[in-house]
Amino acid sequence: RKIGVAILGLGGYAKGQIAPALQLTEHCELRGLITGSPEKLPEWQAKYAIKDENVYTYDTMEDIASNSAIDVIYVITPTATHRDFVIRAANAGKHVWCEKPMAMRPEDCQQMITACQQNGVKLSIGYRMLHEPNTQKLIELTRTQAYGPITGATSLAGYAGSLPALDYWRGQRAMGGGALYDMGVYTINGLRYGTQLMPLAVVSATQERPEDVDVTTTYQLEFPNGILANGKTSVVESYNKLRIEATNGWYELDPMQPYEGVQGSTSDGKILGPPVPNQQSLQMDADALAILNNQPVRAPGEEGLKDILIIRAIIESAETGKRVPIVF
Numbered sequence: 001r002k003i004g005v006a007i008l009g010l011g012g013y014a015k016g017q018i019a020p021a022l023q024l025t026e027h028c029e030l031r032g033l034i035t036g037s038p039e040k041l042p043e044w045q046a047k048y049a050i051k052d053e054n055v056y057t058y059d060t061m062e063d064i065a066s067n068s069a070i071d072v073i074y075v076i077t078p079t080a081t082h083r084d085f086v087i088r089a090a091n092a093g094k095h096v097w098c099e100k101p102m103a104m105r106p107e108d109c110q111q112m113i114t115a116c117q118q119n120g121v122k123l124s125i126g127y128r129m130l131h132e133p134n135t136q137k138l139i140e141l142t143r144t145q146a147y148g149p150i151t152g153a154t155s156l157a158g159y160a161g162s163l164p165a166l167d168y169w170r171g172q173r174a175m176g177g178g179a180l181y182d183m184g185v186y187t188i189n190g191l192r193y194g195t196q197l198m199p200l201a202v203v204s205a206t207q208e209r210p211e212d213v214d215v216t217t218t219y220q221l222e223f224p225n226g227i228l229a230n231g232k233t234s235v236v237e238s239y240n241k242l243r244i245e246a247t248n249g250w251y252e253l254d255p256m257q258p259y260e261g262v263q264g265s266t267s268d269g270k271i272l273g274p275p276v277p278n279q280q281s282l283q284m285d286a287d288a289l290a291i292l293n294n295q296p297v298r299a300p301g302e303e304g305l306k307d308i309l310i311i312r313a314i315i316e317s318a319e320t321g322k323r324v325p326i327v328f
């Protein structure tokens with residue numbers, strides 16, 4: 001059987017990536033829509049043949065509890081709204097997929113995890129890179145210490161767009177706008193999967209904040225064994241790379257997270273593999289199989305929470321100018 005997915009939040013990522021990617025999945029079917037903008041529904045329903053009985057607004061979404069066609073609610077709204085929507089979805093008895101970054105604060109993440117546990121549903125965070133084959137090959141190089149012990153790492157993710165408008169959520173700090181929450185979470189997660197280690201502390205950090213949100217954030221993390229890792233993320237500068245230094249060479253993903261696929265290479269001239277697009281289809285099929293086979297998901301809420309703890313420590317370090325230990 002296929003897993004019936006309802007998308008909650010019909011914005012840019014839902015429309016441009018997730019709905020099309022659902023059409024390429026083997027184990028999922030886009031069956032439902034939940035929106036605060038009902039004017040969007042006719043186009044969506046016509047395009048994806050969504051039945052009226054599977055359509056909800058934010059006000060009626062609790063009714064989805066009795067709809068057996070829907071197994072999963074995929075929350076794709078502004079970051080500050082993830083917590084409440086995820087808790088409501090879990091309380092409706094549906095499995096939940098939630099976009100990155102998981103939420104604003106560690107406390108929010110914990111409440112989301114608890115709500116899913118109490119309702120016996122799975123929670124998966126939309127870390128598409130963890131399902132991407134070249135990224136998995138890079139992780140394998142670390143796991144096998146193919147180039148010896150790791151000595152350092154660099155992670156960069158920036159996109160030179162225009163400064164986000166103050167009346168749009170991406171321009172609002174309280175809504176989860178800004179480089180660190182949006183793109184920075186890729187650099188943090190990348191350093192974690194690239195090293196297969198958890199950071200001990202933020203050594204230092206700086207944030208450029210011309211208006212409400214940070215447009216560029218740089219940070220240094222200390223990992224075990226004295227490994228220092230540098231991260232940089234921006235919404236006004238472009239770069240995209242994850243590089244791992246080891247005693248006998250280096251290996252990297254350059255670029256590390258575009259939709260079209262990533263490119264991996266090593267210091268001795270190896271190419272990890274051809275770029276693979278449609279990470280979202282791989283992600284959703286893996287998460288659907290986890291539900292069908294009652295297996296753990298690859299990126300559970302606990303993983304999303306760790307990155308939010310690191311984000312908060314980076315912000316604290318930037319604000320205080322001090323080294324901030326990270327306690328998981």
Ligand code: NAD
Nearest residue numbers: 009010011012013014076077078079081099100101126169
């Ligand atoms: P968007 O602005 O294009 O869409 C947001 C949607 O949420 C809109 O349909 C909007 O109407 C709705 N919404 C619900 N509650 C809202 C509220 N209180 N205020 C404003 N809008 C509200 O944003 P997006 O690019 O689709 O991003 C949505 C989420 O997806 C974010 O968490 C973002 O980080 C994530 N995202 C992930 C990826 C990825 O590659 N995994 C890419 C883009 C976005």
